[in-house]
Each structure stands twice: as structure tokens, then as C-alpha cells.
Amino acid sequence: MRIGLFIPCYIDAFFPQVGVATLELLERFGHEVVYPPDQTCCGQPMANSGFNAEAADTEALFVRNFSGFDYVVAPSGSCVHHVRDKFDAIEQTEAVKEVRARTYELVELLHDVLKVDAFPWARFPHRVGLHNSCGTLRQLKHATPSELREPFFSKPMDLLSKVEGIEFVQPSRPDECCGFGGTFSVFEEVVSTKMGYDKVRDHARAGAEYIVSADSSCLMHQQGCAERIGVPMKFIHVAEILNGASA
Structure with missing residues (x-):
């Protein structure tokens, strides 16, 4: 499986260890994970603040970055919700619809798609x-x-x-x-x-x-x-x- 890794801007800035853990975890299951280097914000903050039209350029960039992958995965439910359900500042071409439909939050992918049943390397006694x-x-x-x-x-x-x-x-x-x-x-x-x-x-x-x-x-x-x-x-x-x- 070829996965496009989307790391939201606040994770990139404040919690890079979450992005690294997501990458390593997906690679543990044998998938090819690609991080498009010119990715930016998905546009959610603008849309949530009432500036939906101003999010068009970031949405278009997102689609260009993540077209062609089997799945697009992010360790953020709110960003995935925006892409999948609110990503409407740009024309809904087939390419846009396909990227939106293939975008998954990490837990969703592991549970619903990959159906992972073991993490033998993990131990958390807390x-x-x-x-x-x-x-x-x-x-x-x-x-x-x-x-x-x-x-x-x-x-x-x-x-x-x-x-x-x-x-x-x-x-x-x-x-x-x-x-x-x-x-x-x-x-x-x-x-x-x-x-x-x-x-x-x-x-x-x-x-x-x-x-x-x-x-x-x-x-x-x-x-x-x-x-x-x-x-x-x-x-x-x-x-x-x-x-x-x-x-």
C-alpha cells in the first residue's frame, strides 16, 4: 500500500514526535509512506473562522500533493473531518472527490482498513x-x-x-x-x-x-x-x- 502522510501544521510545529511515530508505525506494517515536502495547512482554521473561500488555495495544494495515493493518512481527526466533509472551497472535480474519499485518520486506518490485531513491540504500563x-x-x-x-x-x-x-x-x-x-x-x-x-x-x-x-x-x-x-x-x-x- 502506498500512503501519503499528512502532518497537520500544529503537529509539525509543536508535536513532531507524533508525526514521526505515525510514520514509523505505518512502516512497521510494511507500507510505503511518502511525505510530500511542500504540504501545508489543510485550510481548516480559515474555514472554521468563516473564511471558507480564502481556503481555496490550500485545498487545491492539498489535492495536488496527495493525488495518486492509495490512502492519505493523518494523526488528526479534526483535519481529516475537514478534508472529508468540509473541503468545498474548490470545484469538486473527480480528483478532489477521490482525494477526499481516500483520506483517513490514523485510528480509522488501523482499525477499519488494516484491521490490526497486535502491536507486539508496544508496552505501556500506565x-x-x-x-x-x-x-x-x-x-x-x-x-x-x-x-x-x-x-x-x-x-x-x-x-x-x-x-x-x-x-x-x-x-x-x-x-x-x-x-x-x-x-x-x-x-x-x-x-x-x-x-x-x-x-x-x-x-x-x-x-x-x-x-x-x-x-x-x-x-x-x-x-x-x-x-x-x-x-x-x-x-x-x-x-x-x-x-x-x-x-
Whole structure:
């Protein structure tokens, strides 16, 4: 399988280890992974802020970079949601539609496409609280939203449960937004901050040593909140654990 690796701008700038872990993890399963060097932002921040038309050039560049791959994979649910469901600032040619349809978030690819059933190199002997970002939960269908009262499933938990030593703990309000919400955290700073404080305290009361997520943006927000209120929590992307990070 030939995979185009899309690393969102904030991961490239602040969490490069997540991009490296994603690359190494996909290569462990024998796939050819290509990183187009002139890739940039997918345009999500502009579109979310009401400047959808201004995202056209970044969307067009994305399509040029990632045409021709079997799959396009990113370690970010929100970016994949934008590409697949909101990528409409440019004309919807067959090439655009094909790139959008082939774009997958990492957990989706591992669970739904590759159907990985073991990570023999991975061991993580820690108590973790799983955070599903709102878009990843409700748009990409990573797990069952608790408000629907449907039979439980969780793709990231299913994958992580195959890692030796890991122990899951459950916050009292597992699907509550952490307050990041992209530009929401900028324009509604006070509300966003209070939501973040509540979220990390909920995980701390449950006994989590780490909060793990498929979205580094949410982890970034919660880490800042935890540091400001003195909650001794650590934060890690699911790709890092599945690739063999021990701490």
C-alpha cells in the first residue's frame, strides 16, 4: 500500500514526535509512506473562522500533493473531518472527490482498513484516560457517543487494549468537550479555559496518569490547563503508544 502522510501544521510545529511515530508505525506494517515536502495547512482554521473561500488555495495544494495515493493518512481527526466533509472551497472535480474519499485518520486506518490485531513491540504500563475529541467522536465515529445510549464501541480503546500493561480509567463525563474547539479557544477564552480545567480534574479524580487522544490539539489545550492549575498529568498521542513509547 502506498500512503501519503499528512502532518497537520500544529503537529509539525509543536508535536513532531507524533508525526514521526505515525510514520514509523505505518512502516512497521510494511507500507510505503511518502511525505510530500511542500504540504501545508489543510485550510481548516480559515474555514472554521468563516473564511471558507480564502481556503481555496490550500485545498487545491492539498489535492495536488496527495493525488495518486492509495490512502492519505493523518494523526488528526479534526483535519481529516475537514478534508472529508468540509473541503468545498474548490470545484469538486473527480480528483478532489477521490482525494477526499481516500483520506483517513490514523485510528480509522488501523482499525477499519488494516484491521490490526497486535502491536507486539508496544508496552505501556500506565493508567490512561481516553479523550475523544468532539469531531472525532461524532463525525468520524471513533466511538459511541454516550448521549445516544447505543451499544458501546471504541476504536481507539480497541487498538490500545492490545498494548501490554495498559490500564484504562474512566472519567465521570467521558464525552464532555475539553474546551479547545479550534478557534473557540481563542474567541471564548474564559469559557474554554474553564472547560479544560474541568476536564483534566475529571481525569485526575479517575486516577489517570496519562490522557491519551488521537487529537494533539485537544491534548495541547488540556496540558496547558493542567499545568496552570497544578494537576500532575501527562499527555500522549495514541500513535506514540501504539508505536512503542514507554513513557
